[in-house]
Amino acid sequence: MTMDGTEVLKRTVTEDEAAILVGWTAALRDSGSLQSGRIREAELQTQAKAVLGQFRDALAAGGLDADSEGYASLRETLADISRSRAIQGFTPTDTANFVFSLKEPVFEALRRTSAADASALAAGVWAGGKVLDRLGLHTMEVFLASREEVIGRQGQEIAELSTPVVRLWDGILALPLIGTLDSARTGVVMENLLQAIVDEEAEIAIIDITGVPTVDTLVAQHLLKTVAAARLMGADCIVSGIRPQIAQTMVHLGVELNVVSKATLADAFAVALKRTGRKVVRQQTSTEERR
């Protein structure tokens, strides 16, 4: 009898494909992939069936080398599955288990077909373990890369979403900053503001930093640059929402913003109205009515 593990494995997977598939889908069902409700049983079965068929073909074409050309279409299928798992919010464990849980039914089948030949069984198990481990890692690599992509995209979306420029009045804009102001976000903030200044022909831009947890030298520098750029576009800036603890910290840092600053956005708005020649008054009648 042959001791070539690849041959043993190939023969077993080809001859026992149906039984392996049954064992695998049972293992997948038990592993909890379905309980999360993220995937239907029928879909999981279709995926398992396709992967197993391609695995059989890949073994014939590429032997144990999961990085070879013979495995290209299997790798592609696994990558697709991983990517969709990442988007659907599967855990890394669930995703890795998809491939790793194929080991048990394959070993099971090897025991059935090679029971009489211990050395063939050992060689087959070694071969199966090697190639399935490699495929499992491939699945994880794609999964992690996709997760990073998803997270990166979400980060960008948040960066754009959370930097709205609000038009408070003719020629008066407000830019409420919320969250961490790191370089990538600040670039977006600055562009949005400058564009809005042009579009609205704004005279005054109020930058509200109530929602910025820490003002360090980098944030201060970004603010200074934004104020300077706004000035070049013909708009004056007012910074509002500097909380007392932030004000103290800025003094210790030695940072000076050299702009008008107000405690609240409301105060800053009042200044902006005044500077643009407007005044808010309480209606005479309403005060009289209340009396």
Added chain:
Amino acid sequence: MTVTKAETLPVRSGDDVVRVRQRVRALAIEIGLGLVDQTKIVTAASELARNTLDYGGGGDMRAEIVQAGMRKGLRLTFEDQGPGIADIDQAMTDHYTSGGGLGLGLGGAKRLSNEFHIESTPGAGTRVTIARWK
């Protein structure tokens, strides 16, 4: 003086700097620092973490809760194996920057802390330790 809690965080990316700030904030709250003192140590940590990343090529921060008699404090050590600083007095001078910053980070971190210590060996790296006491 005894160390009652210690942990180390990596400082290798911009996201790590955010995590450093969040962790320092949590530890400052844990030892009972008030809002102003929390903000001071978090801001100082932010400065030193960014220097570690930008000039030191990355490193780590060790955070320790220390106790001296009845007093509790938070001690932070930022360490990198970067190019080091040849002239520490110059680096500490307000408005001196070699990287287009405001040049206020090191001096600011010192003014925001109760204790400040810097050692640096050109070609070997930099270590800055600060502490804030309750």
